[in-house]
Amino acid sequence: MSDFDLDELAGELADFAPAKKKEAAYTAREERIIAGFEDIERFYEEHGRSPRHGEGRDIFERLYAVRLDRLRAQEDCRELLAGFDKHGLLTGGDAAVPDEEALDDDDLMAELAGLGEGDDITQLRHVRSAEEKRAAEEVANREKCQDFAQFKPLFDQVERDIADGTRSTRPFVKDAGFLKADITRGQFFVLGGQFAYVAELGEPFKAPNGEVDARLRVIYSNGTESNLLLRSLQRALYKDEAGRRVTEPEAGPLFADKAEEGEIETGTIYVLRSRSDHPLVAEHRQVIHKIGVTSGSVETRIAGAEKSATYLLAGVDVVATYKVYGVNCQKLETLIHKVFAAAQIELAIPDRFGHVVKPREWFLVPVQVIDEAVERIRDRSILNYSYDPATGRLSRQE
Incomplete structure (x- = not known):
């Protein structure tokens, strides 16, 4: 088909194109009313009913119920929202029936009165339900x-x-x-x-x-x-x-702020804390950590931890992670374990088959000292340090 034919076809189709919808211009007040009603619509879609009054209900449901009452009572609001009322909420099809134990709605309406000044319904300043008290x-x-x-x-x-x-x-x-x-x-x-x-x-x-x-x-x-x-x-x-x-510590990437051109991300140093009920772990949980380096995803690495003797047959929490660029993960992990060798703990637990397993990579060391070790890896000074359990610090080797 020639360019001329395409132009002709486009012209023909243009005659049948739907007219562009004129965009409605709303005042700031009208936009707030519409946004507030959309909150109520979302509540209806999530719960299958309109919001209701009652002290036993969620504070925001009760606020939505008062808001809906006010919208129903004002003709200009009903007219404005007629095109948005997908569920017939403004006609009272599913009324927000008050409970006998409902909190005095005057307090709630006083709180809502400030919405005209741009307040958000979820930012309460004075209203406290019995549950909140x-x-x-x-x-x-x-x-x-x-x-x-x-x-x-x-x-x-x-x-x-x-x-x-x-x-x-x-x-x-x-x-x-x-x-x-x-x-x-x-x-x-x-x-x-x-x-x-x-x-x-x-x-x-x-x-x-x-x-x-x-x-x-x-x-x-x-x-x-x-x-x-x-x-x-x-x-x-x-x-x-x-x-x-x-926020969590912002340790930043190792050796560089980002990978150099052509250099891929090598892996991640991870620090884990066990949820095991092993007596030794339970007693010193805040300072017993598993330290490792992986070239893959940490989430993948710890998946199924509760079934692995390496992770003490229990779930783990990720305490800290540090990105690594341009290094050999295995050698880096060996270096870290050497630094903390004096704090490595001896654990013996039976696996799922009854065989005794001695998991490694678990160290009795505070997380802040691990942070310091990572910093010294970054500036290459780590080779001169090792962990001293007696002082709980990294000590320089002469």
């Missing part, structure tokens, strides 16, 4: 941490890390992507002016509202601890205007 009381119910000496070096190190820029702190807010799933064992937070360390994370369970929760053991830098629910810690961090999440 119980959570606050639980957070405040702290007791003395009897084994705080075990955790104090971790708090000292995180302070140094923040001071020298190895770590940073970020606001714990929903629009930054920090959800309850992000609260995991080994993380640090700032809550009520104190560092909070998640030392233990219990088995997950389903709460009465259908969401997954878990029991935590949280240690605070003032020497106290609390046994609270994951969701309670999450709510406390959201509520605390100064609540922050402490």
Whole structure:
């Protein structure tokens, strides 16, 4: 077909092209109303019903219920949203029926009144449900941490890390992507002016509202601890205007900030912590680490750890990773193990077939010393150092 024929065909088809839809121009207030109604629509699609009132319900469902009541009551809002109401929510087909135990909605509506100023419905300042009050009381119910000496070096190190820029702190807010799933064992937070360390994370369970929760053991830098629910810690961090999440150490890549042209990424140094209930591991869990180097994915390397004697027949937590460029992974791993040879621990456990296995690569050494060793690998000074268990430090060999 010639170019002329193609042009003719394009002209013919143009006559049948649908007219371009005129884009609607909304005021800032109208955009907020539409966005707020879309939240309610998403709730309906997730739960199969409109949001309802009631103190036993999630605080945000109750706020959505009040918002829906207000939208239904205002004619201009109904007209604006008519084209967006896919489920007939504005006609009251699935009414937000109040429960007898519903909290006074005047307080909720007062909170919603600020939406016209650009506030987000999830940023509550004054409204506290009974559930939130119980959570606050639980957070405040702290007791003395009897084994705080075990955790104090971790708090000292995180302070140094923040001071020298190895770590940073970020606001714990929903629009930054920090959800309850992000609260995991080994993380640090700032809550009520104190560092909070998640030392233990219990088995997950389903709460009465259908969401997954878990029991935590949280240690605070003032020497106290609390046994609270994951969701309670999450709510406390959201509520605390100064609540922050402490990032993981930014160790950076090894030997270079990035691979040189034509050089591929060689692998990763990984530091693991075991969840084993072996008496020795349980007693010194915070300072027993497996150190290795892999040329593949760390996730792949530790897959099925609970079935491998190498990993003590238990799951593991990844404490730290460091990218490696242009080095021999096997030789690097041998070098690291040589540096920490004096801290290597002897463990003997039966495998699945009853055979006694002695896993290697497990060392009784604090993670901050491993960080220092990586730094010395980076500047090539590691060859002059080895780990001294008596002092808990790397010592220079004369």
